[in-house]
Amino acid sequence: MTGEMLIVFAVLLVTVILFASDKLRMDIIAVMAILALMVTGSLSPAEALAGFGDPLVILIAGLFVVGEGLFRTGIAFTVGNWLIRVAGSSELRLLVMLMLVVAVLSAFMSNTGAVAIFIPIALNLAARANIPPVRLLLPMAYAGSIGGMLTLIGSPPNLVVSTELTRAGLDPFNFFSFLPIGLLILITSIIFILLIGPRLLPRDTGDEKGKAPDRMSLSDLVQVYDLNDRFHRVRLEPNSPLVGSTVAKARLRSQFGVTVLGIERSRDGKAVVKPVLHQSEYQAGDILFMVGSEAEVEQLLDSMKGLVCLSVESSRRDIIARELGLAEVLLPPRSELNGHTIREARFREDHGLSVLGILRKGEPMREGLLDSCLEFGDTLLVAGGWRQVDLLQREANNFMVLTLPQEMDEVAPYRERAPWALGIVGAMLGLMTFDVLPAVVAVLLAGVAMVLARCVTMEESYKAINWQSVVLIAGMLPMATALDKTGALDLIVTNLVAGLGDKGPTVLMAGLFLLTAVFSQFISNTATAVLVAPIAVGAASSLDISPYPLLMAVALAASTAFSTPMASPVNTLVIGPGGYRFMDFVKLGVPLQLLAMVISLICVPLLFPF
Numbered sequence: 188m189t190g191e192m193l194i195v196f197a198v199l200l201v202t203v204i205l206f207a208s209d210k211l212r213m214d215i216i217a218v219m220a221i222l223a224l225m226v227t228g229s230l231s232p233a234e235a236l237a238g239f240g241d242p243l244v245i246l247i248a249g250l251f252v253v254g255e256g257l258f259r260t261g262i263a264f265t266v267g268n269w270l271i272r273v274a275g276s277s278e279l280r281l282l283v284m285l286m287l288v289v290a291v292l293s294a295f296m297s298n299t300g301a302v303a304i305f306i307p308i309a310l311n312l313a314a315r316a317n318i319p320p321v322r323l324l325l326p327m328a329y330a331g332s333i334g335g336m337l338t339l340i341g342s343p344p345n346l347v348v349s350t351e352l353t354r355a356g357l358d359p360f361n362f363f364s365f366l367p368i369g370l371l372i373l374i375t376s377i378i379f380i381l382l383i384g385p386r387l388l389p390r391d392t393g394d395e396k397g398k399a400p401d402r403m404s405l406s407d408l409v410q411v412y413d414l415n416d417r418f419h420r421v422r423l424e425p426n427s428p429l430v431g432s433t434v435a436k437a438r439l440r441s442q443f444g445v446t447v448l449g450i451e452r453s454r455d456g457k458a459v460v461k462p463v464l465h466q467s468e469y470q471a472g473d474i475l476f477m478v479g480s481e482a483e484v485e486q487l488l489d490s491m492k493g494l495v496c497l498s499v500e501s502s503r504r505d506i507i508a509r510e511l512g513l514a515e516v517l518l519p520p521r522s523e524l525n526g527h528t529i530r531e532a533r534f535r536e537d538h539g540l541s542v543l544g545i546l547r548k549g550e551p552m553r554e555g556l557l558d559s560c561l562e563f564g565d566t567l568l569v570a571g572g573w574r575q576v577d578l579l580q581r582e583a584n585n586f587m588v589l590t591l592p593q594e595m596d597e598v599a600p601y602r603e604r605a606p607w608a609l610g611i612v613g614a615m616l617g618l619m620t621f622d623v624l625p626a627v628v629a630v631l632l633a634g635v636a637m638v639l640a641r642c643v644t645m646e647e648s649y650k651a652i653n654w655q656s657v658v659l660i661a662g663m664l665p666m667a668t669a670l671d672k673t674g675a676l677d678l679i680v681t682n683l684v685a686g687l688g689d690k691g692p693t694v695l696m697a698g699l700f701l702l703t704a705v706f707s708q709f710i711s712n713t714a715t716a717v718l719v720a721p722i723a724v725g726a727a728s729s730l731d732i733s734p735y736p737l738l739m740a741v742a743l744a745a746s747t748a749f750s751t752p753m754a755s756p757v758n759t760l761v762i763g764p765g766g767y768r769f770m771d772f773v774k775l776g777v778p779l780q781l782l783a784m785v786i787s788l789i790c791v792p793l794l795f796p797f
Contacts, residue, residue, distance in 0.1 A: 191229060192675040198223045199666060199709060203751075213752060213762065213769075214655045217662025229669050238664035242627040247756055248652050249630035250303035253612065255651035256637035260605040270312060278318050279381055285309060285323060286330035286380070290373050293334025294341045295616070302331040302757040306764055321389050324765035325772070326380050328757040329779060333376055335746045336369030338362055344716035344745035348738040351720040355734065368743065368790050372783050379782060380775075387774045408515060412544035412568045413551040417478050420451075420497040425471040427493025434467045434535075440557065441530070443487045445479035446541045448570050462572035465536045478543050478570075480553075514576045517587040518565050524585060530557045540571035607640040655762065663753040666709060681722065692732050692797045693788065696740045699723055700784050703744035708754040712745040735795040740787055747783045749776030 202220045205211060224230040238244060274280035285305065292301040309327055313320040335342030339349060339362045349359040409415055423429055429437055439445050450467065451460045451474035474497065477484065488494050518524055524532050529542050545552045546566040552559060615633035618624045637643050687698040699719060706715045719741050727734035748754035750773055752762050758772060
């Protein structure tokens with residue numbers, strides 16, 4: 188063993204120990220590993236930093252953008268609704284449904300892509316079912332890896348071992364050669380997670396881990412700003428003088444103190460609610476959502492003909508959050524609104540939003556909203572279009588957005604672009620499934636198309652990317668380069684096969700499975716399969732046995748990347764959203780790996796005899 192090998196093994200050992208200790212963030216540890224490999228001369232700067240330009244890293248970043256497009260257009264919420272209808276709020280049923288759906292999808296596309304797309308769906312389901320996300324995300328990630336065992340294209344190692352057969356002059360595996368064993372591992376893993384998983388997964392992550400901070404709901408905000416009895420719905424009859432007038436010309440707020448939030452209008456037989464802008468025009472049959480006191484609304488109804496007051500159900504209040512948008516903003520010291528009234532600030536004209544209430548020193552103001560001078564520290568409850576609320580967040584000098592209601596998690600601000608998002612994702616899956624383009628190219632095309640089709644903005648795209656996951660993956664990829672460059676991995680593989688070759692094919696297969704599974708926890712499973720597959724073929728030739736069972740075991744073992752956060756991109760993806768620690772992967776991942784190994788050792792020889 189050379190000195191270079193010892194250095195690489197030492198860096199790998201320290202990295203794993205630091206990961207397990209949970210004393211430092213995982214992305215910091217990954218960067219430290221890169222620095223150690225450069226400082227010791229094990230890798231050149233170009234080799235050590237190559238991970239940041241690796242197609243896998245770019246692919247993962249692009250998938251975050253695609254997933255955000257599905258969320259922003261409401262597709263993720265629609266899928267979540269379907270899963271809720273099928274599974275209800277039961278944690279066990281949701282687990283089964285999520286794992287099955289993600290596994291099937293992963294059989295025909297990148298498991299990284301499948302998991303990335305379903306992360307926002309799983310988070311939404313967890314919130315609605317009142318389940319900590321930590322209970323769903325890791326099993327879902329494992330299902331993505333197991334889904335790669337179902338078809339030839341499900342995982343790159345499957346293609347690697349099949350290609351190795353072709354190089355040896357043998358028939359390759361067919362598309363569904365992996366299905367029987369992969370399906371058995373999937374079903375057994377689901378049963379194991381249902382029965383044993385609840386004891387191994389964290390039950391409650393607390394405030395700091397795997398749980399979003401508490402946010403006020405719409406009803407909470409209504410209570411805080413004392414608006415319980417101030418929501419009204421009014422229908423415009425054809426004889427109303429408001430018909431044909433714009434919001435600006437009608438001046439309902441300045442005359443009567445009543446604020447019109449939105450207009451419900453029938454379109455193609457369906458009721459559609461739109462936010463009110465300065466230039467919005469009233470039409471006969473419109474239903475207006477208003478905020479004002481009983482006296483103010485009564486004065487309006489007495490002064491104008493053709494107005495009919497309707498009841499306000501709780502479901503109608505929810506429309507305000509979903510369709511119209513609601514936010515609480517704070518006025519910072521340098522805000523241009525300080526010292527001005529709402530009327531003087533031309534809030535609706537300039538920002539497209541209506542001020543529903545003002546909170547000053549913790550107390551709601553009931554009267555004089557339009558004519559009271561705003562002060563530093565005032566918080567305003569504003570309503571309007573979600574696009575306008577989003578723009579408000581960018582005016583940091585004038586506003587600080589404090590609270591968006593919980594209901595915003597179910598909002599799709601670009602809902603009308605949903606057909607575009609579905610088409611883009613369908614095209615991406617087609618390009619990846621039939622290998623028309625490299626996966627990274629297909630994902631980048633999809634990400635750019637999402638932005639061009641206005642399913643997501645560039646600002647939202649940058650925010651959607653989980654940079655901790657990106658840096659962690661980019662930082663650990665050079666470790667595989669160092670192991671390969673110094674010959675460390677080849678040394679271990681060769682010695683292992685030499686030591687087990689004379690103990691029978693089953694023992695050799697078990698050794699190859701263990702070796703592939705262990706190294707897949709620290710380096711790319713594809714790189715591991717590339718290194719181990721030729722040795723498996725050589726060992727089969729020397730023992731005069733069939734290489735098919737050995738190569739099948741190598742492929743299956745490469746997909747059991749369960750036990751460390753950096754074992755697979757899908758594991759890394761769920762670290763941030765789930766708030767997992769290193770030992771969370773070990774506790775659940777190691778038993779699953781052993782289970783997969785036992786199934787493989789029993790079933791592979793039955794289907795592919797030695």
